[in-house]
Amino acid sequence: EIVLTQSPGTLSLSPGERATLSCRTSQSVSSTYLAWYQQKPGQAPRLLIHGASSRATGIPDRFSGSGSGTDFTLTISRLEPEDFAVYYCQQYGGSPRGITFGQGTRLEIK
Amino acid sequence: QVQLQESGPGLVKPSGTLSLNCAVSGGSISSGRWWGWVRQPPGKGLEWIGEIYHSGSTSYNPSLKSRVTISADKSKNQFSLNLSSVTAADTAVYYCVREDVVVMNWGQGTLVTVSS
Numbered sequence: 001e002i003v004l005t006q007s008p009g010t011l012s013l014s015p016g017e018r019a020t021l022s023c024r025t026s027q028s029v030s031s032t033y034l035a036w037y038q039q040k041p042g043q044a045p046r047l048l049i050h051g052a053s054s055r056a057t058g059i060p061d062r063f064s065g066s067g068s069g070t071d072f073t074l075t076i077s078r079l080e081p082e083d084f085a086v087y088y089c090q091q092y093g094g095s096p097r098g099i100t101f102g103q104g105t106r107l108e109i110k
Numbered sequence: 111q112v113q114l115q116e117s118g119p120g121l122v123k124p125s126g127t128l129s130l131n132c133a134v135s136g137g138s139i140s141s142g143r144w145w146g147w148v149r150q151p152p153g154k155g156l157e158w159i160g161e162i163y164h165s166g167s168t169s170y171n172p173s174l175k176s177r178v179t180i181s182a183d184k185s186k187n188q189f190s191l192n193l194s195s196v197t198a199a200d201t202a203v204y205y206c207v208r209e210d211v212v213v214m215n216w217g218q219g220t221l222v223t224v225s226s
Contacts, residue, residue, distance in 0.1 A: 035212040044205055044216035088156055092211040097169040099158040
């Protein structure tokens with residue numbers, strides 16, 4: 001079973017700053033199967049990035065994803081007030097089929 | 111645009127069975143993709159429970175596999191979750207989802223509390 005470890009647990013930044021969130025996997029995974037989600041209080045998560053670096057429909061270009069192997073990164077170039085939320089990385093495993101989430105990074109206003 | 115709506119009891123007794131339905135609109139569960147369940151305990155992270163394909167094939171989280179059954183009713187365009195022998199640790203918001211490699215669509219979620 002592949003484990004996803006996100007860091008930091010909490011990130012305190014100000015609007016306009018750059019945010020860098022990390023997701024490390026316990027085994028090498030295909031970039032095709034790595035995604036990022038944003039969740040705001042009381043809401044379901046929203047898909048931000050799929051295939052490690054492709055933005056989902058309607059996602060602003062200040063969100064970008066990168067990485068390969070076991071190290072993946074979500075970058076928010078200039079934080080907007082609405083970006084403060086919890087972010088999860090997610091991996092898909094084909095054998096056996098299944099989805100695994102990281103434990104989340106809380107991005108809070110400093 | 112596919113929409114999903116969970117329904118079911120909000121309170122389940124310990125040792126009982128949690129049963130939820132997910133009604134799908136704007137698309138057919140027979141059209142492909144996988145349909146599944148994700149849960150989130152209060153204040154905690156996301157946990158994938160399992161999924162079903164329109165063919166009836168299923169895949170479950172190994173940590174829950176012994177207690178989970180996911181089924182589908184194509185005539186009603188809905189799918190269901192049964193989780194047996196529940197404890198307080200199963201208290202969570204349960205989301206039904208449409209997924210493949212990623213979760214593409216989420217229901218609004220329904221809180222299920224396990225308590226006597």
